[in-house]
Amino acid sequence: MPAPIDYSKLRIVPDFDTAEWWAATKEHKYLVRRCPDCGHKWFPPIFPACARCGSLKTGWFETAGKGVIYSYVVVVQPIVGAFVGTAPYVVAIIELDDCREADGAVTRVAGVMLNDEPEIAIGLPCEVVYEETADPRIVMPRWRVCGAAPNAWRFAE
Amino acid sequence: MGSLTDKYCIVGVGETPHMRPSNRTTLSMACEAVSKAVADAGLRLSDIDGMTSYQIGDSTTSPHVATALGMRLNYAVDILGGGSSGEALVAHAIGLIEAGYCKTMVIFRAMNGRSGRRMGGQTPGGPIPVAVAEGDAQFNMGWGWTTPAQRFGMSAMRYLRDTGCTTRAFAEIAVAHRYHASLNPKAIHRSPITIEDHQRSRWIVKPFRLLDCCQETDVSVAIVVTSRERAFDLRHPPVFIMGGYARTLTDSPQWNYSREEIHYVAGNYGWKRAFGMAGISHKDVDFISCYDAFTFTTLIQLEANGFCGKGEAGEFVKGGRLQIDHELPSNLSGGHLSEGYTHGVQMVIENVRQLRHRADDACPGWAEGRHTYDRKAGCRQLRKADICCGMGWGWENMASCLILRGIAA
Numbered sequence: 001m002p003a004p005i006d007y008s009k010l011r012i013v014p015d016f017d018t019a020e021w022w023a024a025t026k027e028h029k030y031l032v033r034r035c036p037d038c039g040h041k042w043f044p045p046i047f048p049a050c051a052r053c054g055s056l057k058t059g060w061f062e063t064a065g066k067g068v069i070y071s072y073v074v075v076v077q078p079i080v081g082a083f084v085g086t087a088p089y090v091v092a093i094i095e096l097d098d099c100r101e102a103d104g105a106v107t108r109v110a111g112v113m114l115n116d117e118p119e120i121a122i123g124l125p126c127e128v129v130y131e132e133t134a135d136p137r138i139v140m141p142r143w144r145v146c147g148a149a150p151n152a153w154r155f156a157e
Numbered sequence: 158m159g160s161l162t163d164k165y166c167i168v169g170v171g172e173t174p175h176m177r178p179s180n181r182t183t184l185s186m187a188c189e190a191v192s193k194a195v196a197d198a199g200l201r202l203s204d205i206d207g208m209t210s211y212q213i214g215d216s217t218t219s220p221h222v223a224t225a226l227g228m229r230l231n232y233a234v235d236i237l238g239g240g241s242s243g244e245a246l247v248a249h250a251i252g253l254i255e256a257g258y259c260k261t262m263v264i265f266r267a268m269n270g271r272s273g274r275r276m277g278g279q280t281p282g283g284p285i286p287v288a289v290a291e292g293d294a295q296f297n298m299g300w301g302w303t304t305p306a307q308r309f310g311m312s313a314m315r316y317l318r319d320t321g322c323t324t325r326a327f328a329e330i331a332v333a334h335r336y337h338a339s340l341n342p343k344a345i346h347r348s349p350i351t352i353e354d355h356q357r358s359r360w361i362v363k364p365f366r367l368l369d370c371c372q373e374t375d376v377s378v379a380i381v382v383t384s385r386e387r388a389f390d391l392r393h394p395p396v397f398i399m400g401g402y403a404r405t406l407t408d409s410p411q412w413n414y415s416r417e418e419i420h421y422v423a424g425n426y427g428w429k430r431a432f433g434m435a436g437i438s439h440k441d442v443d444f445i446s447c448y449d450a451f452t453f454t455t456l457i458q459l460e461a462n463g464f465c466g467k468g469e470a471g472e473f474v475k476g477g478r479l480q481i482d483h484e485l486p487s488n489l490s491g492g493h494l495s496e497g498y499t500h501g502v503q504m505v506i507e508n509v510r511q512l513r514h515r516a517d518d519a520c521p522g523w524a525e526g527r528h529t530y531d532r533k534a535g536c537r538q539l540r541k542a543d544i545c546c547g548m549g550w551g552w553e554n555m556a557s558c559l560i561l562r563g564i565a566a
Contacts, residue, residue, distance in 0.1 A: 005301070012299050013291035042415060044296035051408070071318070071419065073310035074363035075301060079277055081284040083301035091302040093311055093414045108414040112300050117363075122318050140299065153318045155364055 001114055002089045007133035007140070010082035014137075020060065021045045026139045028130045032099060032107050034061035041099045041107045052105075063107075065128030065141075067094040068149070070108055074117050089113070090120050094143055114144040121152035162434055165251045166388035166395035167561065169198025169263075169381030170506040175345050175497030178272035179375030184217040186377035187267035188225050194263060194379035199392025205381070207232040207259035209249060211242035211500070215274035216267050232259050239276075240448045241404055241549035242266075243380075243502040244557035248403035250382040261387060266502050267377035275373055277304025293412055305450055305552075306370055308411060310362045312553055313453040316420040317364060322471030324364055327452035328355035330487070331368045331494060333479040334449060338491025340481070340518055340537030345372050346495045369452045371493035378502040380509070394564040396512045399544070400434030401559040402427035409554030423556035424461030424548060431546075432463070435560040439464055442560075443541050444511065445485055446504035448550035449492040455479075458548045462558065481537060489516070489537055501549045505559065511542040512563035 014022040024031045032043045035050035036059045042051065049056050072092040078084045090113040099107035113120060114129060125147040131140045171193025173179070173186045187210070195202055208219040208230055219233035232253055236242060243266060250262040268274075272281055278298070279285060290298040297303055316322065332352055338344035350368065358367040388395035405427035410419040432438065445464070447455035456470045464485070465473040479487035490496045490507035497503065510516050514526045519535025522528070528538040543566035549557035 009287050010299065011287065011289045012295055013289060014295070015291065018295055042413070044293070044412065046293050046296065046412070051413075070414070071311045071315035073302070073307055073314060074360070075307055076360040076362060078301060079279045079284055079304050079307075080288045080298055080301045081286045082288060084284050086301065089301060091300050091307065091311075093419075106415055110296070110300060110302065110414060112302075122315070155314060155317065157324055157364070 002116060003085050005086050005112070006082045007135065010080070012135065012138045017048050018045050022138060025130060025141050030063050030065040030128050030141060031060045032063055032096070032109070034059045040101065040105065043107055043109045061099070063096050064098050066098070067096040067126060069120065069122050069124050069126060070095045071122060072113070072120055088117060090115065090117055092120065092143060094126060111141055111143045114142050119145055121154040123149040123152040125149065161251060161255065162399050162436065163397040164385050165254065165382060165398045166385055167380055167398065167505070167509050168383050168388050168391045168393065168395055169194040169200065170379070170509050171197050172378040172503065172506060173376055175343060175374045175376045177373070177375055179269055182217070183267040183269060183377065184221050184225060186375070187217050187222045187265050190267065190377035190379040191222055191226065191263050191265050194381050197392065198381045200261065200381065202226050202228050205261050205263050206230055207250065207253060207262035209233070209246045209262065210235045210265045210267070211238040211246060212266070212268070213237065213239055213274070215269070222265065238404070239551050240450065240501045241551035241555050241557035243500065243505060244401060244547065244549040244559045245403035247382055247398065247559060248401060251398065254382070254384055261381065261383040263379055263381050265377060265379040266500050268500065269375040270498050271373040272375050279304070306365050307362045309451055309453060309553070310365055312410060312420040312457070313364050316453070316457065319420070320468040320471060325352060325356070326456060326471035326474055327369050328352040329474040329477065330449065330452040330455045330479060331355045333477060334488045334492045334494040336480055337489045337537060338495030340532060340535055341490050341496055342519065343517070344491040344496040345374065365451060365453070371450050371498045372495065374497035374499070376497055376499050378499045378506060380502065380505055393513050393515070396509045397562050399437065399560040399562050400431045401557065402431045403557050404551065405556050407554050409552055411552055411554065419553065420457060422457055422461045422553040424458055424558070427556055427558055428462040431558045431560055437544060437560065441544050442485070442546045443543050444489060444539055444545050445487050446492070446508055446545070446547040447487055448501055448504070448548060449488055449494045450550065452494065454550050455487065458550060461556065462546070462548055481532065481539065486539060489539070504547055508545045508547050508561055511539055512545060512561055514538060514542060514563070
């Protein structure tokens, strides 16, 4: 498991479009945007319109916080000071299990894995874990591998 | 472009040295690059009636440069943008001149890209001491995922998985562009490297190593665009703009990781228009330039612009195909990887010099177009440099292209 993130060096600033998302993570709920008109889902919540139907109404969908690793990077040289002691750490894009739509659309999110690099592979199932930060207003969702997959792909160089 | 094909030309190019640090303001560097480009065209500053530039909140503006140099302009605009913007501003210039708003325009980019604002937000001294994550940065900086290397790495990793390509293909690009830099007295890194050197270099963010990443630099670059009629009266043979596309856009995997395939980049939506306008096919292209912020960005642009099929770029670049005297020489100045980083315009400048047959290399007669073609003696001029395809990149979601030809084509 990588060393802890130094949240004292990171200040998250929720805005009018994202405040409800951060409020939900405090209650250990993982939300994605959902269009009340056509049902399309998306992430991150900074986008205040539905890219499928153009609706300006925005709602939320509470996901189960489970998915599969779609891609990842291993940050060896950190740039954000809060992560200097954490490196090397893995940032992953995760395709959520419960957001697949009839037309084939999927919703992917991203976050920092709790696993070290050797445990990471594209295709592995993972789940969200909520982490307290130095800021009492902010709870940070992180992700951890929670199973195996027959066709997982690992960057082995 | 249709009937506009070959109607507009690039007639002047100029740049400051690639420096780190410059110990200069972006205004000072921009004045030098603009003056040099105008002089290169054989024009006076008073002949220029339009100026544009692009920046990311890190540079001076056209009104500052025009005031400093005593230029009275009919049009001046500075846009927000990085890679792919220089080629797009050439398209602006064509439109403005065609519409009669201007006659001759200069386009510049000036940046203290190493000593001032660095891409990805790191300070000149190192990591960001206290990071403020607001706007879209809530969903990347908060995850320690900010720099272009970290962001493009996500597309690259999925690409390796989907195609079976390995990072030895990345190495081919690093080696080719470094070899070209070894023939360029202006380049920051001139020592040739091998595939093994690339494979041994330290990790920055997997799947990228140090030798996958470009050189942050302090620099200014400028180019002059005018109409064909005026171009024939100027100092150099004109370089004709055959076709292109300008900041073609798709949804960005920077924000929208849910798009069908994160490595299906914007060039895929542009190249058919560009080649159609130019009336050529890929086999007519003598050499290319690619926005090589990273080795991978070159690789992905080759297939995005139809030089090879989807997923085939790793095979395509094998065996030194992108090196001078091989099938499709790429980034003949050394590019961002080895010459320095200018957000794209240096590639346009090198392409213009190659098409004029006046690459500024070690040949004593280069300025008159006399080249030895002896690579060991430092000549980097192509023997046949008639048509070039230059590809610009602004993250995965944005791309530009300029197909240029020299007087011989």
